[in-house]
Amino acid sequence: xxxxxxxxxxxxxxxxxxxxxxxxxxxxxxxxxxxxxxxxxxxxxxxxxxxxxxxxxxxxxxxxxxxxxxxxxxxxxxxxxxxxxxxxxxxxxxxxxxxxxxxxxxxxxxxxxxxxxxxxxxxxxxxxxxxxxxxxxxxxxxxxxxxxxxxxxxxxxxxxxxxxxxxxxxxxxxxxxxxxxxxxxxxxxxxxxxxxxxxxxxxxxxxxxxxxxxxxxxxxxxxxxxxxxxxxxxxxxxxxxxxxxxxxxxxxxxxxxxxxxxxxxxxxxxxxxxxxxxxxxxxxxxxxxxxxxxxxxxxxxxxxxxxxxxxxxxxxxxxxxxxxxxxxxxxxxxxxxxxxxxxxxxxxxxxxxxxxxxxxxxxxxxxxxxxxxxxxxxxxxxxxxxxxxxxxxxxxxxxxxxxxxxxxxxxxxxxxxxxxxxxxxxxxxxxxxxxxxxxxxxxxxxxxxxxxxxxxxxxxxxxxxxxxxxxxxxxxxxxxxxxxxxxxxxxxxxxxxx
Amino acid sequence: xxxxxxxxxxxxxxxxxxxxxxxxxxxxxxxxxxxxxxxxxxxxxxxxxxxxxxxxxxxxxxxxxxxxxxxxxxxxxxxxxxxxxxxxxxxxxxxxxxxxxxxxxxxxxxxxxxxxxxxxxxxxxxxxxxxxxxxxxxxxxxxxxxxxxxxxxxxxxxxxxxxxxxxxxxxxxxxxxxxxxxxxxxxxxxxxxxxxxxxxxxxxxxxxxxxxxxxxxxxxxxxxxxxxxxxxxxxxxxxxxxxxxxxxxxxxxxxxxxxxxxxxxxxxxxxxxxxxxxxxxxxxxxxxxxxxxxxxxxxxxxxxxxxxxxxxxxxxxxxxxxxxxxxxxxxxxxxxxxxxxxxxxxxxxxxxxxxxxxxxxxxxxxxxxxxxxxxxxxxxxxxxxxxxxxxxxxxxxxxxxxxxxxxxxxxxxxxxxxxxxxxxxxxxxxxxxxxxxxxxxxxx
Ligand SMILES: Cc1ncc(COP(=O)(O)O)c(C=O)c1O
Numbered sequence: 001x002x003x004x005x006x007x008x009x010x011x012x013x014x015x016x017x018x019x020x021x022x023x024x025x026x027x028x029x030x031x032x033x034x035x036x037x038x039x040x041x042x043x044x045x046x047x048x049x050x051x052x053x054x055x056x057x058x059x060x061x062x063x064x065x066x067x068x069x070x071x072x073x074x075x076x077x078x079x080x081x082x083x084x085x086x087x088x089x090x091x092x093x094x095x096x097x098x099x100x101x102x103x104x105x106x107x108x109x110x111x112x113x114x115x116x117x118x119x120x121x122x123x124x125x126x127x128x129x130x131x132x133x134x135x136x137x138x139x140x141x142x143x144x145x146x147x148x149x150x151x152x153x154x155x156x157x158x159x160x161x162x163x164x165x166x167x168x169x170x171x172x173x174x175x176x177x178x179x180x181x182x183x184x185x186x187x188x189x190x191x192x193x194x195x196x197x198x199x200x201x202x203x204x205x206x207x208x209x210x211x212x213x214x215x216x217x218x219x220x221x222x223x224x225x226x227x228x229x230x231x232x233x234x235x236x237x238x239x240x241x242x243x244x245x246x247x248x249x250x251x252x253x254x255x256x257x258x259x260x261x262x263x264x265x266x267x268x269x270x271x272x273x274x275x276x277x278x279x280x281x282x283x284x285x286x287x288x289x290x291x292x293x294x295x296x297x298x299x300x301x302x303x304x305x306x307x308x309x310x311x312x313x314x315x316x317x318x319x320x321x322x323x324x325x326x327x328x329x330x331x332x333x334x335x336x337x338x339x340x341x342x343x344x345x346x347x348x349x350x351x352x353x354x355x356x357x358x359x360x361x362x363x364x365x366x367x368x369x370x371x372x373x374x375x376x377x378x379x380x381x382x383x384x385x386x387x388x389x390x391x392x393x394x395x396x397x398x399x400x401x402x403x404x405x406x407x408x409x410x411x412x413x414x415x416x417x418x419x420x421x422x423x424x425x426x427x428x429x430x431x432x433x434x435x436x437x438x439x440x441x442x443x444x445x446x447x448x449x450x451x452x453x454x455x456x457x458x459x460x461x462x463x464x465x466x467x468x469x470x471x472x473x474x475x476x477x478x479x480x481x482x483x484x485x486x487x488x489x490x491x492x493x494x495x496x497x498x
Numbered sequence: 499x500x501x502x503x504x505x506x507x508x509x510x511x512x513x514x515x516x517x518x519x520x521x522x523x524x525x526x527x528x529x530x531x532x533x534x535x536x537x538x539x540x541x542x543x544x545x546x547x548x549x550x551x552x553x554x555x556x557x558x559x560x561x562x563x564x565x566x567x568x569x570x571x572x573x574x575x576x577x578x579x580x581x582x583x584x585x586x587x588x589x590x591x592x593x594x595x596x597x598x599x600x601x602x603x604x605x606x607x608x609x610x611x612x613x614x615x616x617x618x619x620x621x622x623x624x625x626x627x628x629x630x631x632x633x634x635x636x637x638x639x640x641x642x643x644x645x646x647x648x649x650x651x652x653x654x655x656x657x658x659x660x661x662x663x664x665x666x667x668x669x670x671x672x673x674x675x676x677x678x679x680x681x682x683x684x685x686x687x688x689x690x691x692x693x694x695x696x697x698x699x700x701x702x703x704x705x706x707x708x709x710x711x712x713x714x715x716x717x718x719x720x721x722x723x724x725x726x727x728x729x730x731x732x733x734x735x736x737x738x739x740x741x742x743x744x745x746x747x748x749x750x751x752x753x754x755x756x757x758x759x760x761x762x763x764x765x766x767x768x769x770x771x772x773x774x775x776x777x778x779x780x781x782x783x784x785x786x787x788x789x790x791x792x793x794x795x796x797x798x799x800x801x802x803x804x805x806x807x808x809x810x811x812x813x814x815x816x817x818x819x820x821x822x823x824x825x826x827x828x829x830x831x832x833x834x835x836x837x838x839x840x841x842x843x844x845x846x847x848x849x850x851x852x853x854x855x856x857x858x859x860x861x862x863x864x865x866x867x868x869x870x871x872x873x874x875x876x877x878x879x880x881x882x883x884x885x886x887x888x889x890x891x892x893x894x895x896x897x898x899x900x901x902x903x904x905x906x907x908x909x910x911x912x913x914x915x916x917x918x919x920x921x922x923x924x925x926x927x928x929x930x931x932x933x934x935x936x937x938x939x940x941x942x
Contacts, residue, residue, distance in 0.1 A: 059903045061930075175599060175609040218614020234867050237941065251617040264710040271724045277731075297724040300628075305615065329861050336902040337864035339933055348617075 004411040004433035005266050005281065007306070009394045009447045010258040014040055014474055015353050019445060022399045024479050025358060028470060029443060034360035034379030035467040037454050039071075041079035041487060042473055043354045048080060048088050050313040051346060058320050058332035060342040065091040065112050067250045067347030070451045074104055075471035075487035076351065081105035082489035091250075091345040092130075095121040102128060112247070114160070114213075114345070115184070122146055131156040133211050133247065136186055137194050140201065147204040154204055158247055159194055160211040161232065163187030164225045185212065188228060198241060207241045209343065213249025217305060219319050222248065226331050227324035230338055246335060247343035248319075253311040254352045256304070256394050256448060263307035266393070271297050283415055286429045288391075304391040312349035348451035355450040357385045357467065358399075359427075361442045367415055373431065374414045376438055381418030381425050384467050385446050386457040388428050396444040398434055412437045416444070419464055505578070507537040508547050509660045513668040513792065520755045521772050525782035528771065529674070529792045530758060531665060533686075538574040540797035541661075545685050546574035548656035549645040559583035561641035562608075566590055566631075569598045569716055570797055571647050571683075576605040584643075589631055595715050597801045647683045649727035657689025665690065665792055666697055673698040676778075676791035678771040680706045680717045680763045681737075684729040686794060691733050705734035706770040709741045715805060716763050716796065738774060740766040746810050748772075753799060761802050764795030822886060823909040835911035838923040840935040843898060846923075847872070854896040854921075857881070859906055860929070868939040870900065870932065878906055885910065889917050896921040904928035 011019060018025070018040065029036050044066070051064045066080050068090055080088050081104050090106050092098040093115035101111055108128030113121065116135055122143050125132050127150075134140050134157050147155055162185030165176060186194050198207050210233050212225045226248060233243045257263050272278045274290045274297055282288070289302035310318055320332035320342075327334060335342055359380035367373040387394060396416070412434055416427035438444065446453070458466055469484035501507055512535060516528045533541035550563060562585040563575050572588040579586040588602060591612035602609060612628065635644050647653050666673055673694045679687035687705055694701040707723055708714040720739060723729045731737070742762070749765025752758040760768070771793045782789065807814050826834075838846065846854055847870070856873035858865050865875040876884070878901065884890040891897055897919070899907035904927050911924035925932065933939060 059905065175603065175611065215616050216614040217617050220611075221613055234863070237867060253617060260711055268710065268721050271721045275724060296727050296729070297721075300615075327861060327863055333861070333902075334864075336930075337860035338867055339864075339902070339930055 005269055006262050006433050007266055007393050007395050008258050008262060009397070010255055011447055012353050014043065015356065015447060017474065018472065018479065019397055019447070021479055025399055025445065026401060026443060028481065029358050029360055032468045032470065033465055034358065035384045036358045037355060037467045037469040038358065039073055039075055039355035039450060039469060039471050039484065040473065041075040041471050041489065044076045044351055045079055045083055047350050047352060048083060051316060051344060052087050054313045054317045054320070055342055059336055060332060062245060062342035063087060063089045065089040065343060065345045066350050067091045067345045068097045068101065069093050070347035070351050072455050073469055073484050074100070075484045076354065077101060077104040078487060079489045085110055095124060098124055098130070112345070119146065123150065126152045126155045129153065131158060131208065133158045133160055135160055135184055137197050140194070140197050140205065144201040144204050154206055156208045157205045158209040158211045158245070159207065160185040160213065161188050161191065161229060162212065163189060164228050182215065188232065191232060195236065195239060199239065207236060207243050209243045209245030209247055211247035211249065213251065213345065215251060217253060219315070219322055222319050223322040223331050224325050227326055227334060230334050230340065233338070233340065245341040245343050247345065250345040250347045252315040252346050252349040253308060254348050254448065254451060255308045255311040256392055257307040260307045267301070270301065281431050283426055283429045302391050303393060306392055306394060312352055316344065351450035353448060355454065357446040357449040357454055359385070359444050361438045361440055361444060362419070363440060364438060372413060374412060374437060375417055376414045377417045377419065378427060378444060379419055380427065380467070381420045381464060382427055383457040383459045385427060385449055385453055387446060387449060387453045389457060390452055392453065393430055395432055395434065396446045398436070398438055399443040399445055401441040409436050411435055504537050505547055508543045509536070510664060511535050513665060514758070516756055520751060523772065523775055523779040525787065526775055526779050526789045526791055529790065530768070531661065531792055531794045532758065534760060534764065534795050534798045538577050540570035540573065541686050541794060542570035543574045544656040544660050545647060545653040546571050546578060546645070549647065549650050549652045550575060550578050553643040554578060554582040554584065557582060557584055561643055562587050563643045563645060564589060564635070565645045565647055567647065572602055572607060573605065575645060576602060576607040580606055595802060595805050597804060601801060647685065653683055653685035654689040654728055657686045658693050661686060662690040662693025666693070669790060673701050674792040675789040676702050676704060676775065678704045678706065678767055678791060678793035680767050680796065681723050681729065682717045684723065684726050688728055688730065688733050702735045703733060704770065704774055705737045706766055707737060707739050709739040712742045714740065714742050714745050714762055714766055715802065717766065736774070738770060740770045742809055744769040746806060749799065750813065752795070758795060759799050760795045761797040761799050762805065763797065767793040767795065823882065823913045826909055826912055831909045831912040834915050835908045836915065836923045837908065837926045838898065839926050840931050840937060843925055844937055847898065850896065852896065854898040855891060856898045856900060859899065859901040866942060868941055871938065871940045873900065881910065885913060889914065889919055893919055898923055898925060900925040900929055902928045903930050
């Protein structure tokens with residue numbers, strides 16, 4: 001084997017010290033089974049503070065709304081509920097998420113209901129005084145009907161806009177920024193109808209803000225959308241409405257890998273493997289969306305840009321500093337001068353470094369014909385830890401049982417398979433390089449899985465156990481833990497000390 | 499020289515020797531092929547004309563030429579299309595240099611920028627914009643003429659017919675020992691390399707790409723070249739990467755020491771060439787042998803000022819001018835500015851004798867949306883210019899400065915006080931505090 005193609009995770013404290021607590025993690029899995037999710041609720045609060053700090057630096061008032069969809073845990077939501085009520089809220093995208101947020105201590109005035117909504121979801125949101133982030137004129141009609149029909153109090157609403165690219169064309173020639181098509185939000189060009197509906201329903205809804213959420217890593221598109229929302233809010237004001245907040249959604253991203261060079265080396269090797277100038281890096285030559293057409297690489301790599309120079313709060317800072325394409329002022333200045341508050345809805349980036357997923361090694365065997373390649377079967381399946389499904393490529397950390405054995409440190413390439421009887425149940429379709437061959441009984445820790453990877457796709461197929469989740473916090477040199485559902489953000493949380 | 503059409507001026511560019519005192523190679527003569535002197539400004543004039551010509555000469559003023567181009571090819575095609583009464587559209591996600599975008603708009607081009615990648619990955623996504631682009635092109639009713647520079651063999655041919663033979667002719671029929679070119683579409687390097695090898699297979703071809711995590715406008719990274727249909731690794735004896743820092747270093751050397759007004763890729767080619775040739779040069783010491791090398795200067799510097807400003811602002815440094823608000827420290831601003839609370843300011847603006855002049859420092863658009871009645875709007879950038887020169891108001895007029903949160907106005911209040919104005923005050927907490935106190939704001 002030539003140089004091992006590591007993709008080692010970025011691990012910061014306190015996650016780094018949790019990883020060093022190997023005996024503790026082994027004892028947790030011994031007690032609670034494999035797979036097991038471990039969360040550090042304290043980190044979510046620190047991340048929220050980082051986002052707030054960026055807002056403050058730009059003198060912007062507003063709130064950080066945690067996008068609940070990123071993780072179903074209770075401890076994270078409860079920990080955030082304990083934060084400053086003016087600074088931290090929650091974005092819920094379903095009736096169950098709304099109920100969960102309420103049960104975890106969020107009051108209605110700190111809740112934003114987003115996404116497509118059915119009548120029950122709309123009713124409960126209106127009932128508890130949540131802000132409804134309207135996805136379409138249809139939702140507005142439905143909400144207005146509910147409020148009138150059930151004699152509810154006037155509801156604060158945001159309107160979510162989309163389709164900013166078409167509005168940017170100026171007179172035939174010019175620059176058009178194409179955008180990925182979105183099924184969500186109301187296209188700006190249809191906003192006129194929305195405005196008149198808002199005016200018609202003024203007795204039951206109050207427009208308090210405007211929103212967008214663009215599924216893109218491109219900061220220019222977001223700056224453009226932001227500016228168009230500011231212009232739209234101006235139009236609202238001219239018509240006597242008084243929106244005050246601009247909600248720019250989530251999508252601030254996470255840098256998953258520690259080392260840019262490892263990422264560059266690996267992605268270059270992928271192109272070369274697809275072209276056939278080096279052996280495959282993947283199970284059955286899977287190309288992650290790339291293909292070889294007569295010696296030229298075609299297609300787009302379906303990979304999350306796992307190493308990025310700016311992500312999370314840094315990305316927000318970049319967006320807020322970027323000049324607006326028409327008015328020229330930095331986005332933050334634009335908001336500030338128009339006296340608007342800034343709402344953000346980070347999901348993935350708010351739970352950055354918040355947790356890990358553990359799996360026990362069940363079996364290790366040579367992977368067929370290829371020498372030096374092994375198949376490692378784990379006590380988890382692709383649904384339990386879906387980094388790969390989200391295109392995030394990152395090596396697990398090996399936690400040997402009983403400490404490292406000497407004299408065996410030899411890098412090795414392995415494929416990680418799950419516990420389902422399906423050829424397709426691979427934890428990674430990529431050859432993963434580990435510093436040595438794991439043995440049955442060792443643990444693999446997949447770090448930074450709290451954002452979408454931990455339980456987004458978990459299912460009960462083949463009656464395999466679902467991962468349990470625990471919340472942990474450092475206590476001196478050791479760690480205290482409790483079941484996720486038993487965690488409350490009190491000075492002395494329940495649970496046992498390891 | 500007298501021509502009937504500007505297209506006749508394409509090609510026959512000079513080959514200029516770089517002074518050895520600049521590059522420091524003792525045994526190698528280094529020449530720059532000045533493609534920047536083509537009439538539309540770059541090496542792309544040749545393939546653009548060669549690719550578009552069959553379409554344009556048959557066209558009857560109908561249709562649109564389209565290309566995936568971030569700059570030079572687009573520039574040449576836009577001009578060529580315009581001359582023939584056609585439109586031009588550029589599709590790209592690489593147009594990251596604002597001057598180039600504006601120049602293209604001036605030329606009448608339409609630009610479509612591809613969106614960034616998806617944050618939430620959907621591996622089954624077939625909705626990528628490039629696919630839409632190709633679908634639109636293959637629609638039988640389409641009036642698009644796609645020049646397809648990354649796959650069109652006429653791109654390479656333009657250089658095999660022009661650039662390559664010109665180099666050989668200017669070296670008196672000899673082939674250089676090294677040929678160095680940056681790789682974008684691979685057209686120039688492939689076309690020239692083919693001709694040179696036919697003359698003398700001993701020529702060594704160095705292809706330069708951008709360092710993977712870096713960005714040099716117009717050239718590709720090692721992964722991106724694999725997506726280029728014209729790219730064949732067999733064309734190059736060596737492929738090396740260059741950083742944007744090296745490209746700018748090279749560009750500055752060519753500009754300031756050689757009189758060559760080169761852009762970043764010319765700089766990259768120069769810097770990459772010298773770096774690569776240094777060892778070979780040392781080996782030649784004492785042998786008495788001389789060798790030649792040729793690199794390509796693709797285009798000119800003017801379009802890349804913001805690229806340079808972003809990476810090397812000191813190269814465009816302006817001399818410091820008088821005392822500005824920005825030069826005050828926070829402590830100085832705090833100590834020297836007078837501030838006034840919203841409540842006092844309301845009273846002052848209503849009852850003051852004389853009434854203060856209220857200056858709103860926000861942008862006109864924000865001012866238009868909501869402002870303090872009777873205030874005047876002087877946006878901070880303009881105000882900054884005004885106060886560089888001195889006091890823009892009479893000392894007898896009291897002034898209330900307002901900005902969004904009272905931070906900028908504080909600095910200006912301190913500065914104007916320092917300049918001798920007896921009564922300038924900054925609105926504490928700014929317009930935001932004014933609004934939050936329920937004080938009236940008007941719209942016009
Ligand atoms: C409306 C909205 N807000 C926030 C998010 C969270 O985005 P992220 O987890 O990328 O920060 C999403 C993601 O789907 C969303 O649709």
